Amino acid sequence: MKTRGNLIVISGPSGSGKGTVCQGLCRAMSGLHISISATTRKPRSGEKDGINYYFLSREQFEKMIAGGQLLEWADVYGYYYGTPGEPVIEALNAGKDVILEIDVQGALQVKSKFPGCVLIFLIPPTRAELERRLRNRGTDSAEEIERRLRWAEKEINEVSKYDYLVINDDLESAIRKVCTIITAERCRPALLDVEMLLQRYRNA
Amino acid sequence: MKTRGNLIVISGPSGSGKGTVCQGLCRAMSGLHISISATTRKPRSGEKDGINYYFLSREQFEKMIAGGQLLEWADVYGYYYGTPGEPVIEALNAGKDVILEIDVQGALQVKSKFPGCVLIFLIPPTRAELERRLRNRGTDSAEEIERRLRWAEKEINEVSKYDYLVINDDLESAIRKVCTIITAERCRPALLDVEMLLQRYRNA
Numbered sequence: 001m002k003t004r005g006n007l008i009v010i011s012g013p014s015g016s017g018k019g020t021v022c023q024g025l026c027r028a029m030s031g032l033h034i035s036i037s038a039t040t041r042k043p044r045s046g047e048k049d050g051i052n053y054y055f056l057s058r059e060q061f062e063k064m065i066a067g068g069q070l071l072e073w074a075d076v077y078g079y080y081y082g083t084p085g086e087p088v089i090e091a092l093n094a095g096k097d098v099i100l101e102i103d104v105q106g107a108l109q110v111k112s113k114f115p116g117c118v119l120i121f122l123i124p125p126t127r128a129e130l131e132r133r134l135r136n137r138g139t140d141s142a143e144e145i146e147r148r149l150r151w152a153e154k155e156i157n158e159v160s161k162y163d164y165l166v167i168n169d170d171l172e173s174a175i176r177k178v179c180t181i182i183t184a185e186r187c188r189p190a191l192l193d194v195e196m197l198l199q200r201y202r203n204a
Numbered sequence: 205m206k207t208r209g210n211l212i213v214i215s216g217p218s219g220s221g222k223g224t225v226c227q228g229l230c231r232a233m234s235g236l237h238i239s240i241s242a243t244t245r246k247p248r249s250g251e252k253d254g255i256n257y258y259f260l261s262r263e264q265f266e267k268m269i270a271g272g273q274l275l276e277w278a279d280v281y282g283y284y285y286g287t288p289g290e291p292v293i294e295a296l297n298a299g300k301d302v303i304l305e306i307d308v309q310g311a312l313q314v315k316s317k318f319p320g321c322v323l324i325f326l327i328p329p330t331r332a333e334l335e336r337r338l339r340n341r342g343t344d345s346a347e348e349i350e351r352r353l354r355w356a357e358k359e360i361n362e363v364s365k366y367d368y369l370v371i372n373d374d375l376e377s378a379i380r381k382v383c384t385i386i387t388a389e390r391c392r393p394a395l396l397d398v399e400m401l402l403q404r405y406r407n408a
Contacts, residue, residue: 023251065270067261110268120391121393123401125404126404127208127319127404127405127406130405132241135302147288149405152405153402153405154408156238156398156401156402156405157396157398157402159393159401160393160395160397160398162393163238163392164391164392164393164395165391165392165397166387166391177387177388177391180324180387180388180391181388181391183384183388184381184384184385184387184388184389185388187324187369187370187381187384187385188327188366188367188369189364189366189368189369190365193362194361194363197360197363198326198329198360198361200329201330201331201334201353201356201360202357204332
């Protein structure tokens with residue numbers, strides 16, 4: 001019903017499968033706008049500017065912070081990460097649902113600015129499973145994995161601030177659930193809908 | 205995720221297609237509990253006690269009102285209609301999603317008692333279409349149909365109190381949307397989920 005799109009935030013602990021679920025979403029649903037984050041870290045091999053990230057200098061990034069141009073941002077180990085607001089607002093106004101794939105702190109920042117956004121918390125069913133995924137990625141040291149696992153435990157305490165909780169025990173089932181949530185959220189009544197209905201129901 | 209069922213209220217103007225959508229839901233989804241209303245009007249031919257309605261005497265109904273045993277009730281042209289609470293609570297505790305098919309006033313009564321319930325407003329796309337449906341039912345006089353159409357216009361003003369708005373332009377599409385909403389609502393995080401997750405994530 002909504003003529004404006006919904007802002008859908010998919011977040012969860014590092015290793016929860018956010019990225020894979022988002023890729024699956026793009027295959028399963030049409031008309032979605034996937035937000036691209038900005039960062040000051042260097043591109044890894046194969047990463048392209050404007051596709052994987054907007055790769056910015058520290059000066060550029062700090063200018064965006066100062067100008068209020070980011071929906072959320074964080075300094076992670078000396079590198080900035082954030083979500084540029086303009087492309088998101090444009091896509092929402094064009095009636096597209098926008099997907100943000102960000103961490104838990106970022107999600108809560110977005111919620112405080114856009115209370116109408118939809119927060120989805122994605123997490124593997126157990127700590128052992130999250131640990132297995134982090135190890136399989138092969139990108140983190142044993143200490144780093146341990147740190148991420150402790151952090152995940154803390155993040156679970158934020159679940160009550162989320163609109164939806166999706167346990168990622170099976171990838172296809174998790175993608176289906178997120179699609180269902182996005183489709184259901186399109187049935188939220190907006191002021192415009194009520195005005196349009198009233199027009200169609202007024203005695204001619 | 206939720207271990208307790210959700211209370212799903214499907215309502216809308218008289219003639220909106222609530223009953224037909226509910227019948228479709230039962231075919232499309234399993235594990236739903238469809239609530240049966242109580243009334244003091246006489247059974248029409250073919251209607252069975254405990255299937256279509258609980259047919260009660262005025263004394264029995266007023267005893268239930270006095271005992272707070274009804275989730276909502278109304279006096280419609282001298283006949284009582286209402287929703288007995290006990291079967292609903294039992295089904296919710298057994299983990300079943302419960303469907304109430306009731307009018308707009310009843311829906312708002314239920315929301316005030318159970319703020320966690322899910323209100324779905326169902327309505328045909330235009331006044332002309334609602335009028336056509338009411339005429340095709342063949343149960344109401346021209347004056348009664350006119351009265352119901354005016355009433356529908358008033359009820360649309362309550363849409364903003366609803367969680368979802370489903371335009372019933374095509375029956376199968378409306379049933380699909382309601383199924384999607386019910387499925388998405390099962391992903392709402394409950395306190396129990398968070399406790400369970402924390403247990404599974406605590407360092408062994």
